[in-house]
Amino acid sequence: MSLLYPEDVDQRLNWPLGRAERLARQRRLPYVLLPDGSIRFRWEQIEQLVLSVRMVNTTEGVQNDDPS
Numbered sequence: 001m002s003l004l005y006p007e008d009v010d011q012r013l014n015w016p017l018g019r020a021e022r023l024a025r026q027r028r029l030p031y032v033l034l035p036d037g038s039i040r041f042r043w044e045q046i047e048q049l050v051l052s053v054r055m056v057n058t059t060e061g062v063q064n065d066d067p068s
Contacts, residue, residue, distance in 0.1 A: 003041065006039055009043075009046055013046075024041070029046065030045040
């Protein structure tokens, strides 16, 4: 299991730079806090969350592509 930098998550999800870190600091994304205070992500957790949000939006008939 590898840890991703916030910029990697932003790139994979086609988000503006800084969104993943901002959402993590708001406790809206799962993250790993390193001893030096920096943030990393486990892709499996992010992917699962994004898929579950998309599934809820699809079943509710909501079409909102902005995950922030």
